[in-house]
Amino acid sequence: MTRYKLDKYKDEIVNLYINEKLSCAKIANLYNAHLCGIYDALKRWGIKTRNLSDSHKLYKVNDNYFKNIDSEAKAYWLGFIYADGYITKPSNIGISLKDIDDVHLTKFLKCINSDYPINYYVSTGYGECRYARIIINSVQMFNDLLLKGVKLKKSLILQFPDEQIVPKEFQLSFIRGYFDGDGSLILSENSINIKLCGTKEFLCKVIEIFNEVSNYNFQNKLFKRHKDEKNNYYFSYGGRLKVISILSKLYDNANIFLDRKFEKYNKLINS
Template sequence: MVKSINEEFFDTWTEESAYVLGYIWADGCLTKNKNNYRVSFCSNDKEIVEKINRVMKSEYAISEYKGSYSTGFSKPRMIKKLRSFGLIERKSLDKKFPVGIPSEFLRHFVRGYFDGNGYFTYEAWKNGKRRLISGFATGSGVFAEQLSGVVHELGMKHANVQHIDRRKSGRGQYYQMRYYQRDTVKLADVMYKDATIYMERKKKLYEECSFAKAGEKALAFLFVLTVRKREVGSILLRKIRRVVTVWHENRNGGRGDFVEV
């Protein structure tokens, strides 16, 4: 049975086509069997593979192996278009930034790449504090420098590309760019503003991290105000306590645990 897919998907620049292109640049591969090419991509998050299939109107099956979900396509028209952007076989170490993406669609490509090879997390900082960070990883130093430049054009500080060599521990080598605090918030705002396709897990993780950070600041602010309680109106204090209570309810699955101070 011939599988159906929107073979014109990459012919027009849209949010969806730019996003999928970014995801393929991160977690996709181009392979050749005799004279036939195939593009495949995978993820541990089945929902994003399903979303990509859906926006491409693809009937190609999604297969599962040891917790990883994969699909792909082999339509010559689509393969030709992707190769015109710069997709190559065995791209991990040698890929370059795709050519021809209009500036207004760059953030969607970046989000697609981020969902494949990006992350949000916390790390220990000075004085026992933590800071919110984000980053991208790639095996290609050239692509890393190009991506860093594009993200800078989107409003973030220019991130230095770091070469990480962990071959002694069997983890290979790669390049990464990292963004801290405010630039992580900027990056998320740029990627997710009015977005309709993204990996739910990563967006939710960012929201949880940023919400927790806001809660920590609110608690610290509340402590200062409580020390100076007589100088602050009781109405304002009640409002602040309500904000912190809501924060705790969100963190604790609906159970508020605000303690009167």
């Protein structure tokens, strides 16, 4: 990436360096840039670079949180990261959400016992969009997530985790996390609908689990999201009772969920 292309990301890069305390090497990796290019850009923008001893400020985090998926919360957050998180080399874990959902990032930080900051941005790529983001730096967590099925550039190759990764008793919590990240509940005068996006293999397994826990038949019918993408699908099911039959299983005794979607679910069951 040339020095002038880096200028497009000035605010983000400065924030990562100043507020999130990422090193120039990690920022260079995130933006596929040369290390010296990041140093030069910071200098050109009037940012004083840290020396080696200053560049290793550590935030608190439970590095071993995802070592074993043995609770509702861990299964939920793994599903959420499958859908709405990402990992980048050498050891970064990131989650970005609309700024109105920033309390959800606070929930995650509390679960992993972390004091990493939540940072806020405005993207103008496709109209103004405000979002919140955390980036965790942890070699152990990065490696554990890899072992748990989170892939680099995962959107078209994602597989549903087997029972050695997510035990059967936590599969619905995992799906709830994934639904909160990459699903939707549509409530309108003419339609009550649940939708989930993912790879063919992933969605087929979710449908299989739906049919195991519900009295309704969820047909294995998928639709392509974009014609030019080989493995990017969604399924969509409608009908009040059918939608409630599966959402009630996802939310039964749940302690962690995206508040905004849970409120819509409550609106549905109380209507």
